[in-house]
Amino acid sequence: MKTYLASALVEVLTQFDGTPPDFAPEFEKPKNSEHGDLATNAAMQLARHLRRPPRRIAEELAEALRARPLDPARIASVEAAGSGFVNFRFATEYLAEEMRALLAAGEAFGRGETGKGKRALVEYVSANPTGPLTVGHGRNAVLGDTVANLLAWSGYDVTREYYFNDAGRQMRVLGESVQARYQAVIDPDAPRKQIDAGGASVEVPASFPEDGYLGAYITDIAERLHAESENPPDPDGDAAPFKEAAEKAIFADIERTLDRLGIRMDTYFNERSLYENDAVWRALQALRDAGHCYDRDGAVWFRTTAFGKEQDTVLVKRSGEPTYRLPDIAYHVDKCDRGFDRIVDILGADHIATYPDVLHGLRALGRDADRVEVMVHQFVTLVRGGAPVKMSTRRATYVTLDDLMDEVGEDVTRFFFLMRSPNAHLEFDLDLAKEASDKNPVFYLQYAHARICSILRKAAETGFCDEGADWSLLAHPAEIALMKVLLRFPEVLAQAAAAREPHQAANYLREVAVAFTQFYGHCRIIGEANDLAAARMQLARAARIVLSNGLQALGVSRPERM
RNA sequence: GCGCCCGUAGCUCAACCGGACAGAGCGGCGGACUUCUAAUCCGCAGGUUGCAGGUUCGAGUCCUGCCGGGCGCGCCA
Structure with missing residues (x-):
């Protein structure tokens, strides 16, 4: 309909001296339905060129369009209005025709073709397997999954990817936390100590790491490991078996949680693979070769000041271990090289500062960073009885995504996460969410x-x-x-x-x-x-x-x- | 101090590329059930779009400055 009206308008405009040759009329649906079904502001945009008041131009345009005339099966009326709009009203026959097309399309009604023949990758959730998904992860997961759905409706071939790292310090501490609980399961009389958890003092086994994971799920994993394992791990040995057991159990939980939300990832991308195939070091070498790196204080730095940042950024620590930025860059290089036309990252607001480095890294390595889009979403506040629900990761007093779904249901959870603009803080009213009315x-x-x-x-x-x-x-x-x-x-x-x-x-x-x-x-x-x-x-x-x-x-x- | 996001009705939020009288829901007030699902519908009230300038035919939207809130600014992820 817009193209039809645009061509009609352009045709009519040839009679108007002073119209720019490349003039492309714009149409919009008026907010107020009394103004018709479609409107153009062409008269206002032309006012300068034609040197006449917009309102008069609009009237002349409307008259010229009526004289043309327009197809009565499509357009019922054309009128000048307001300060210079031309309003169009659709014919009922046109509506009927469109409605028949709607019914004929059925389940395909709404499918688009803008992404036809193109591939998109949406990366979301991407929580490391250190604990159950929280409400915050929930917003990320639902947002990402729905963006993926929408891209699929637009015709894209969509891949849903979960990126994680099971080799870092976090995971080491996780393993040690489980191990300490495991020791306490075997020997309930083992020595204990007090540690500080976000202001509160908590009693834990003596071997428990100072910054260990305090959630009850850690103890659950330890107990299950003790009860179910055929060849139980050595409680005082290496922490690795505990880490592996924890990772397995937690990942299973995460997948179960996502499944409840109807989320099925296509691929899980382990950061470790970027080390195994040397991608991390190749990326570093390429950045060095391109002159973006230098060594100082035993660390390797990325010259991010060249991109306008206040400070340069460490890519490899003095310990020889990369910071997360380097594998992040290597990961995005990998994504680019897999040939996706669109690459969407869903990130929480706390990661805002990190992605410019990744994009700069991509450009420095000759990749097309414009294909990468970062969607940042703000945080979620749970509200119960008119007051915010206090949460602390450190004290393990956060509400898990499963808790939330248990309380309000899966559909409500999904919808509430989607109701608000991603860059607005989301207030999740539990009382309203639970109300079946x-x-x-x-x-x-x-x-x-x-x-x-x-x-x-x-x-x-x-x-x-x-x-x-x-x-x-x-x-x-x-x-x-x-x-x-x-x-x-x-x-x-x-x-x-x-x-x-x-x-x-x-x-x-x-x-x-x-x-x-x-x-x-x-x-x-x-x-x-x-x-x-x-x-x-x-x-x-x-x-x-x-x-x-x-x-x-x-x-x-x-x-x-x- | 610097960067990003936000500030719109009592509350939670919309407003496509700058367009006509800034819209919904909840809450408040007043009505409507011999009905295909009352988990509903109809009506009313409620606004200096944080403040001050600027850009222009026109600004909630763009620019500058200020005020208020969130998140970042690690050789943590």
Whole structure:
């Protein structure tokens, strides 16, 4: 429709002296529906060139378009309005045609082609296996998974990747923590000590690392290792077997948690592999060769001041061990070299400062860093009874993602993480989330879907047939409004995918549910005259398709009964 | 001190590339159930978009400065 109007407008504009030859009119959907279905601000943009008031140009344009004339099956009216807008109103026949196309597309309605033939990699979650996923990981996971979904709806071939490191200091401490608990399981009388945990004093086994992991899951792992292992590890030996057992158990938990959210990763990328295939050292050498590195104080530095940073950055510590930045760069080189057209990283706000180094590293190594996009999301605050829930990783008093899902359910968890713009802090109201009522936006959406299913079931029981319905019978404001909302779906999905902002889709679906529920309230289906009932049922089917496809893209279930 | 994000209705948040009268939900107030799911609907109230300048036909949106909040600024990840 936009291209049709644009060509018509360009054609008309040839009569207007002073129009720039490359002028490309812009169209937008007016916020206020009284202003029509589509509007152009061409008159305002041309005011300078034509040296006439915008309002007058708009009137001349509208008149010229009406004289042309425009296809009456598509455009019902053209009017100048406001300070210089030209407003277009769609013909009902056009709506009907689009609605038939919607129903014909069915489950494919909303699929786009912008990513056709292209491959995208979305990296998310990427929590090291040191403990259960927290609420913070949850936002990352759901955001990443939904961005991946949206890219898939745009036609991309999408790979979902989880990057982790099981070789660092964190994991060593994890192994030692399990080992200490294990020793205490075997010998309950073993000596104990007090350590400080974020201000509170906690009693732990004497061998427990000062910065060890205090969560109860560590003790669980130790106990299970003791109870289930056929050849139990030497309690006083090397910590490695404990680390391995912990990693295995924790990873299994993480996968189970992700599975509850409907998240299945395609690939798990172990940082260690970048050492095994020498990629880390090759990256370092390449950076050296390109003149971006120097040695000082026994460490290897990355000249990040050359990119405008205040300080240079250490890539290899005096100990000979790389900082995480170097493998990060090598990892992104690997991602680039795997030939993806789009590479999206989902990061929490605490990692904002790190990614510029990675991008600079990529450029320094001759890779196209523009293909890499970093989506930073802000933190989550849980609110219960109007007050924030206090969490501390150190004291292990955080709420896990599983706890959250146990309390409010998987669908609510997913949807709440998606409702807000990623770069806004997310306040997760547990009381609202738990409420199974219309106040809860998830239930509101699902209820609309279930309601339509109920109507269709009822109609099917009586053998009612709504095929070949006459769309022109639909003239009620609620019917027209619903149709117009439904037809926006492909554009909304495309926009949400392009911006990597799932909340745009989530907010839109609420609009769909509202429009449907209003239609439902005003227009009966079953019991009306057959031809009207058939047309309305077609409209209800269309609404179900949009709700269903939209919820699917967001990863929320689509119940047929509630 | 420096960098990034945020500041919009009582609360939580929207607002596509700068567009028309800044919109939803919750909460508040007032109505509606012989009905295909009342987990619903209809109506009302509620705003100097943190403050001050600037850019222009037009600014919540862009620029500058300030105020307030979050997150970073490690040879931790």
